[in-house]
Amino acid sequence: MTDQPPIVTAAVLVIGNEILSGRTQDANTHWLAGRLTELGIRLREARVVADDEAEIIAAVTALSQRYTYLFTTGGIGPTHDDITSAAIAKAFGVGFGPDPRALRILEDHYAPDQRTPARMKMAELPEGAELILNPVSKAPGFRLGNVFVMAGVPSIMRAMFDGIAGGLVGGAKVLSRTVSCPLGEGVIGGPLGALQARYPNVDLGSYPWFRHGVYGTSLVARGTDPAALEEVVGHLAALIEAAGGQPTIDPVDG
Amino acid sequence: MTDQPPIVTAAVLVIGNEILSGRTQDANTHWLAGRLTELGIRLREARVVADDEAEIIAAVTALSQRYTYLFTTGGIGPTHDDITSAAIAKAFGVGFGPDPRALRILEDHYAPDQRTPARMKMAELPEGAELILNPVSKAPGFRLGNVFVMAGVPSIMRAMFDGIAGGLVGGAKVLSRTVSCPLGEGVIGGPLGALQARYPNVDLGSYPWFRHGVYGTSLVARGTDPAALEEVVGHLAALIEAAGGQPTIDPVDG
Numbered sequence: 001m002t003d004q005p006p007i008v009t010a011a012v013l014v015i016g017n018e019i020l021s022g023r024t025q026d027a028n029t030h031w032l033a034g035r036l037t038e039l040g041i042r043l044r045e046a047r048v049v050a051d052d053e054a055e056i057i058a059a060v061t062a063l064s065q066r067y068t069y070l071f072t073t074g075g076i077g078p079t080h081d082d083i084t085s086a087a088i089a090k091a092f093g094v095g096f097g098p099d100p101r102a103l104r105i106l107e108d109h110y111a112p113d114q115r116t117p118a119r120m121k122m123a124e125l126p127e128g129a130e131l132i133l134n135p136v137s138k139a140p141g142f143r144l145g146n147v148f149v150m151a152g153v154p155s156i157m158r159a160m161f162d163g164i165a166g167g168l169v170g171g172a173k174v175l176s177r178t179v180s181c182p183l184g185e186g187v188i189g190g191p192l193g194a195l196q197a198r199y200p201n202v203d204l205g206s207y208p209w210f211r212h213g214v215y216g217t218s219l220v221a222r223g224t225d226p227a228a229l230e231e232v233v234g235h236l237a238a239l240i241e242a243a244g245g246q247p248t249i250d251p252v253d254g
Numbered sequence: 255m256t257d258q259p260p261i262v263t264a265a266v267l268v269i270g271n272e273i274l275s276g277r278t279q280d281a282n283t284h285w286l287a288g289r290l291t292e293l294g295i296r297l298r299e300a301r302v303v304a305d306d307e308a309e310i311i312a313a314v315t316a317l318s319q320r321y322t323y324l325f326t327t328g329g330i331g332p333t334h335d336d337i338t339s340a341a342i343a344k345a346f347g348v349g350f351g352p353d354p355r356a357l358r359i360l361e362d363h364y365a366p367d368q369r370t371p372a373r374m375k376m377a378e379l380p381e382g383a384e385l386i387l388n389p390v391s392k393a394p395g396f397r398l399g400n401v402f403v404m405a406g407v408p409s410i411m412r413a414m415f416d417g418i419a420g421g422l423v424g425g426a427k428v429l430s431r432t433v434s435c436p437l438g439e440g441v442i443g444g445p446l447g448a449l450q451a452r453y454p455n456v457d458l459g460s461y462p463w464f465r466h467g468v469y470g471t472s473l474v475a476r477g478t479d480p481a482a483l484e485e486v487v488g489h490l491a492a493l494i495e496a497a498g499g500q501p502t503i504d505p506v507d508g
Binding site: 017018019020021022023024025026027029030031033034035036037042043044045046047048049050051055077078079080081110114116117118119121122153174176185186187188189190192193196197203204205206207208220222 | 376
């Protein structure tokens with residue numbers, strides 16, 4: 001038996017009243033979920049909380065202790081409701097104030113008459129923070145411990161993440177194979193459960209769909225062992241045929 | 255001073271590996287956020303967890319104790335990974351088994367030769383559950399205490415919610431007014447923060463945008479007192495003009 005690569009986990013914390021009021025739909029969690037999976041990092045939990053100091057501190061503390069990495073989005077802009085950075089300093093019990101490296105970035109970007117107190121507030125960071133560069137609008141995010149603090153605007157968040165992704169340590173990459181069929185979940189659910197019991201290290205998911213007037217189900221096998229996945233794909237095709245359906249095996253992902 | 259209507263709060267718990275793996279983008283939280291706001295119910299938190307019994311129990315326990323209502327989506331279908339109903343029975347410490355009302359619904363819908371064990375599993379509910387009807391695909395959701403358990407498929411979840419919405423008790427409805435301007439957040443952030451300090455009962459949010467080649471900001475005032483919101487809208491327009499911008503006051507919502 002070969003050495004198992006470590007399991008690396010993550011959580012996403014979305015911070016912003018506008019998500020909870022229904023004004024804005026969060027798109028960051030879905031994008032991060034895809035990118036983390038590609039990197040071999042397992043997203044285990046996501047949360048959305050308001051721009052509220054106590055809520056942010058509680059969530060950051062709980063999630064950063066529980067998972068390898070925590071990625072936050074939102075609340076690091078120039079206005080009074082942008083309180084994420086200060087709350088994270090409190091969560092870690094460290095000081096908070098103007099960071100010389102962040103000040104230099106903002107001073108390079110804004111002419112003296114554009115350096116409003118609101119803008120310069122974006123240079124205030126927790127003590128010990130490492131900058132996460134922002135190629136879009138300059139005001140940086142930061143890393144403190146295992147917490148990566150990024151902007152909420154999706155284009156900026158993505159650019160920030162792409163800048164740090166190379167430094168993240170991934171674990172065993174989770175591979176995925178999909179077999180679809182024009183049968184309902186209720187028809188194949190029994191044999192599917194029996195197959196899951198035979199392969200405890202493969203995660204079998206079942207997702208119903210309706211397209212072009214046809215109901216069907218996509219069966220998704222996920223795991224780190226390509227040989228086991230290949231075996232499971234064969235069993236999935238067989239159980240679909242046994243139930244009277246025609247399996248469609250999707251091309252190998254990635 | 256008139257009697258204040260109560261503050262009614264809620265959380266949403268999305269259950270499903272497919273959201274965390276990036277396979278599927280959750281659309282239910284955003285839809286529920288909008289509907290709850292319309293009903294005068296304040297969504298305070300949202301979480302996504304995996305199809306994992308311990309995770310579901312922990313999240314249901316924490317969120318149902320903390321908020322007036324908890325709405326869950328996902329994990330009540332016919333396959334082995336649909337474990338939400340059993341986990342919620344455990345979270346409440348009640349029995350779990352076939353429910354005669356749910357059995358009748360499924361027996362009316364499926365002919366005897368279609369009644370697979372997987373399908374009939376959808377009639378297993380926690381003791382004491384009240385059914386939430388499913389006009390789309392029949393298998394019901396349920397309410398147990400202050401927890402409303404709904405399907406993950408958006409069309410089914412929406413139909414289930416629309417069936418229960420009339421029975422939810424809302425609180426003071428949160429109204430919203432928006433004033434937009436072609437100025438950056440950094441320019442108006444200072445006076446906006448001062449205005450927030452003057453109106454602690456109004457929640458002022460600031461949301462940058464970029465459209466048709468123009469950068470700008472939407473300032474959103476939210477609160478339960480229409481007269482206070484009207485005053486704040488006047489102040490927002492004035493502070494935008496003072497900063498050299500032209501305010502656009504959106505029509506009153508709702």
